[in-house]
Amino acid sequence: MDTTTANYNSTINELRGQIERPGKLTILWIIFLALLVCLGIFALIMQIIKGHIITGMRDNVVWGIYIVNFIFFMGISYAGALISGGLHLFRIPWRKPVIRMAEFITIIALLIGPLYIILCIGRLDRLPYLILYGRIQSPITWDVIAISTDIVGCIIYLYLSVLRDIARIRDFEGLNIQKWRKKLYKWLALGYTGTEEQRKRLNRASDIMAVMVMAIAIIVYSVLAWIFSVTLQPGWHSTIFGPYFVIAAVYSGTGVLIVVMWVYRKVYHLEEYITKKHFVNVGILMLVLAAFFGYFTFSEYLTKWYGSEKNDEMLINILFDRYFWSFIFSNYIGVLMPLIVIGIPQLRKINLITITAVVVIIALWFNRYLIVIPTLESPYLPVQDIRPDWIHYSGTWIEWILTIGGIAAFCLFFTIFSRFVPIMELSAPKEKNNKNKTQILSLDET
C-alpha cells in the first residue's frame, strides 16, 4: 500500500463517525424533525378536507406562501447545481470539503420544492392531467418538463460524484454499519476500483453532467421566472425576470451553503477541513452575488418608479406602505450586510459570516414574497370587496405549518443523506499546520 492509500484510509477513518450507527443525539434530532414533518402532513390533510378556504389565498391573491416557498426551494436547488457544477468544472482547489454539501442541497431542495406547487393545486386528484393533457404553450408545462428533466439530471450527477466515495467505503474494512448497508454500498459502487479506464470514464461523465446541470439550472429557473413574466400583471411583466431570478437564486444558495457548512463543521468537528478560508471564499461569492442582486433589484424598481404607469405606482405605494419593513429588510439589509461583512477584512469571522448568511436567506425569502403577493394585490381592475381577507393577503396557520414542515423535511433529508455518504469528499486533505506551504495531498486529481 502506498502512502496515498494510507492517507485516504485515514480520512475515512476520521469521517467514519458520520456514517456509522447514529448516536442518541442524532436519533433524537431525526425524531424531532420527523414530528415536524408529520405536523406538516396533518396540515395538508386538513387542507384537503376543508378546502383551500382555510389558507389565506383568495380570488385576487391566488398564489401565496406556497408559491413563495416553491420559488425559494427551487432557487436554492439551482444554486446548489450551479455552485457544485462550477466548483467541479473549474477544479477550484478548495472545493473538496464543500462540494458535497452543495450537491446535497441541489437534490434535496429539488425534491421538496415541487411539493409546494402541489399544495397550491385545487384538485389533487387530477394531478396526472399535467402529463396526460399537457399543453406545450403553457409555462407550467414547460416547468413540469423542466423540473422532471432536472431531477433526473441531478440524480445522475450526484450519483456520479459520490460513486468514488461509495467505492472507498465499500473497500474500507471494519466499518460499524449494518449488513444491508454494506450490500447497498457494494451494489451502488458498480464495481468501481479506480483503474485508469474507469477513472477516465467517470471523469468524462462527471464533467459532462456538471455542464448539463449548470445549463439546466439556468434554463429551468428562467422558465420558472417566465411563469410570472409572461402574464400581463403589472408587477410581473418585466423583461429581466429571467436573469433576476437566477441571480437571486444563486445568491440565496450561497447563504444556505454557508449555513450548512457552519452546522456540519460544528456537529462533526470538521474545523480542520472546513476552514475560515472556505467561509471567506464562499462569502466572496456571496458578496459578488449580493452586488449583482442589488443591481438587478435596483434596476427593476427604479424603472417602475421613474416612468411610472398607474399600476406600477400603485404597486410601489403598496410596497412602501404595507410592506415597508419587509422591503427595507430584504432589499437594503439583505444587500448591504454581505457587502459590509465580507467586504471589510476585519469583519470576516466565521460566525459573523454565518449570521450574514442567515440574514441573506430570510431577506431573499421576503424578496420572493414581495414579488409574488403585492402584485396580485394591485390588479388592473380594483378589488371592490369588504371582506378583509379578500383584499389583503395574510398567510394562515396552515401555510406557516407547511412552511415549517418543508424546512424540517429539508433538514431531515439532509441528515439522512449525510449519514449515508460523508458530507465531504473523501479525498479531502488535512490542512498542514505549516502556513508557508499548503501541500495538497489529493488523489485521483485530473
Add this chain to the structure above:
Amino acid sequence: MKHKITKIALFTFLFVSFVSIIPLEANQDEVFPVYLELITLKYDDDSRSLIAKLLTEDNDRNELPATGLTVFYYILNRGEHVLLGEVTSNENGNAVLKFPAGYDFPKDEEGYISVYAKFPGNDSFDVAESELNFKDVSIDFEFVEKDEEKLIFFAGVVYGQNDTLPLADDDLYFYVPCMFSDLMIAEGWFEENGEGFVEFPSNIIGDSAGVVEVIARISEHFDYGYIEKRGLINWATPFHAVAREVPSRELWTPIAPLWMIITLIIMLTGVWGHYIYAIYELYKIKKLGKKGQKP
C-alpha cells in the same frame, strides 16, 4: 240520553258549519287577480289569430303568466255577441284562437270588427275580460331593381263592410330576422294611395348564397293590431364574405405553434442525449469492474 244526543248534534252542527265557513273565507283571500290583454295578429299566410294574454300575480306580487285558464271569445255580429270559441291558455299564459286565411269577419259600417274575450273566473282566479275593435287589413310588398337601385315597393288595403280602401298615412317597418330578434332595416310610409317604397340597404348580410328574409310589419296599431308579411330575396352580402378565418396555431389554440414544438424537441433531445451518454459511461464502468474482478 236525550240530553247527550242533543249535545252531540249541536256540537257536530257547530263543528261542520265552522269548518265549512273557513274555506269560504280562505277562498276569498286566495283569489288571484287576472289581467287580460287582447290583441290580434295577421300572419304571412293571411291567417289571423286572436290572442288573450293572461297575467296573474303570485303572493309576492310578482307577475306570472296564467296557464290553464279557459277564455271565451265572442264577436259582435249584427248587434249580438256570438260565441266564437273557447281556448285554454297555454304555458306562456296565451289563449290563442286561430282563423284561416280569408275568414269573413262581420264588420260594422266603419269596417270595425268587434271581439270580446272573457275569462269567467274560478275558485282561484278572478274574472277578467277585454274588448278589441280592429279593422281587417292586408299588406304586400315586392322587390324591384330599377336603374341599379334596389327598392321594395309595398301596398296595403283596409277592408270595409262592403268595400276596400287603400291603407294610407301610416308607417310600415321592414326587418331582417337575426339570432335573437329582428333588426329593423328600413322605415316606410303608406302614401294617400296606400302605396310606398323604401330603399333596400346595401349592408345586409344573408346566408351563404346571399339570401335573406325580409319581414314587413305593422306593430301595435290601434286599429290594425299586428300584421306582417315575409319575402325572400338574394340581395344580401353572402355570409362567407364576412366569415373570419380561425387561426390554427396560436398560443391559445389546441395545437401549439410549430416553432415551439421544434424548439422543445431539440432541447429535450440535447439534454436527455447527454443523460443517456452519462448512463452509458456508468454502464461501461460496471462492465470494466466486472472484468477486473475476473481472476
Add this chain to the structure above:
Amino acid sequence: MKKKKDKDPNSRRLFLKEGIIAGVGALAGGTILSSCGFDDQNKVKVLTTDGEVVEVDPKYLKTIETLKEKAKQGIPNRKFVMVIDLAKCNNARKCVDACQEGHHLPKDMEYMKVLLLQDSERTAPYWFPKPCYHCDNPLCVSVCPVGATYKRTDGIVLVDKDRCIGCKFCMTGCPYSARIFAWKHQDDYESPIQYNPENTVPGQEGTVSKCVFCADRLRENKLPLCVEACPMGVIYFGDIDEDAVTNGSETVRFSELINEKHGYRYLENLGTRPSVYYLPPANRQYPIERGYDGLDEDIKKRYDNTPYAKKRK
C-alpha cells in the same frame, strides 16, 4: 306553468330527455348492447323531465359525451359580441342576481361584477358591469397547462370543470380579474345533474369558473340571463356577423351603435382583443348617486376607495 325565475335551464332537461328517450328506445328496441361488462355500480343519476332522479347505465347517456363535444365546437357560423352602455347603468344589480340564480352561485361568487370606476380624480365616476370579455387573444387560454379552458369558433371561452386542476394560472393570466375560484365546498355542488361546460352547473370545488355568455341558452336562441334581467336595457348582445345586437327590447345595428356612441374596449392596449364593447358614460340618464339606492350597507362599503365615494361622506 313556466315561472319567470326558472331554476332549471330547459336545455339541460331537453338534452337529458333526449338521452332518456334514446336509452329507453335502445332498451325497448332491443338493440344489441355492447359487450362491455354491465356494471351496476357505474350507474349515473339523471333528472327526468318530470323532475325525478333516476339511475341510468352511463352507456345510454352517449348524448352527454356529445354534449361536451358540442361544447368544444361552439355554435356554427356565429361570433358573439356584447355591448354595454355605461350611460344607462345604475347599479340595479339585477344582472348580478339573475346570473347568480341561473348558475346556482352563492351570494359571494359573482360571474358578472358591477364596479364603481373613476379613472382619475376629476373625471366622472361610472358604474361598470364586467362579465368575462371572451377575448380574441385570451391569455387565460394560453397559460392553462391542461387545456381545461378553450376558445370556440363562436368566440366563447369555456372552462371544463372536469379537466381543471385548480392551478389558478388562468386567474393570474386574466388582466380583468374575470375568473373566480371555488374555494370551499358548497351543498349545491352535490346536485345529481350532469355537468356541461356550457352551463357551468353544478359547480365543483377546487376549480375555476366564470361567465360563459350563457352558452346553453344561446343554443336555444335565448339571450343571456344578464341581458334579459337588466331593467335599464344596458347590455346588448348579438352576433357580430349579423351586425345586430339587442337588449331584449330594442335591436340596433352593432356598427351604428359603436360608431355613433364611440364604443371602445376596456384596456385595449393590453392586446387581449375583448369581445365586449363599452359605450362611454356620456349624457347619463340618471345621476351616479342612483346607483346607491336600495343597496345593502355591505355592498355600499365596497366602493369606498373611489374618489367619488370619499367625497360623498
